[in-house]
Amino acid sequence: MDPILSVVVRSLCVYLFMVIAIRLFGKNQLSQLNAGDVVLLLLISNAVQNAMVGPDTSLQGGLIAALVLFVANFILKRLMFSSSSFESFMEEDPVILIKDGVLDKQALNKVKITKDELEEAIREHGADKIENVKLSILEVDGNISVISEDEKNKQTRYSRIKRKNKRKYY
CATH class of the missing domain: 3.30.240.20 (bsu07140 like domains)
Known part of the structure; x- marks a missing residue:
């Protein structure tokens, strides 16, 4: 597989996993961060970094992974904006x-x-x-x-x- 395509696919998989995990464990789990939550975030980011870029630790690999995450987040927000059922799935009611x-x-x-x-x-x-x-x-x-x-x-x-x-x- 092409190394750039590999970074894109891996980054999307990690992004989708994190969105689903946050939704399952409570999206507001992260809304007030105490010391334990900060440590958890740092460890998660470190754990998934290798899963996203794999052996490609170059600047290009990191920038592609970051770009994929930004694009995936942009698409997710657009889906939430355009579909009320998807938005209600992703966000709790007040x-x-x-x-x-x-x-x-x-x-x-x-x-x-x-x-x-x-x-x-x-x-x-x-x-x-x-x-x-x-x-x-x-x-x-x-x-x-x-x-x-x-x-x-x-x-x-x-x-x-x-x-x-x-x-x-x-």
């Missing part, structure tokens, strides 16, 4: 955690977020307690959005902080 100050314990159990973690998130958004939250949603990207009511002015305010370390759930 989950309502709090509605009108009432905590949904079943939803917390489903997404594996503790009450303390949720309270931390709502404090980050400026609400002091769960009862002041009109709506709290775990978004598809692992962030928690909070719509709260300002007690003094009785105004609704929405905040969504893009966290460096997103919340992890399985």
Whole structure:
């Protein structure tokens, strides 16, 4: 087999394996990285590097593997954009955690977020307690959005902080 074609096929196989593995083990498994997750990512990248390029450790082999990964990711995003059924397969729906100050314990159990973690998130958004939250949603990207009511002015305010370390759930 042609060495360039070999790198392309190997890279596509690894990419598809990783997408399926992340989907099976929970795509938001990687949304908040702790030390163990960082080590896991580094080890996975090291483990699959040889599977992608094989004996071709040249600059050309590495660039071809990277290009194939970028193209495969671009195609995956396009498929998700054009097909709602494929998108729903690849991404979970948002989950309502709090509605009108009432905590949904079943939803917390489903997404594996503790009450303390949720309270931390709502404090980050400026609400002091769960009862002041009109709506709290775990978004598809692992962030928690909070719509709260300002007690003094009785105004609704929405905040969504893009966290460096997103919340992890399985």
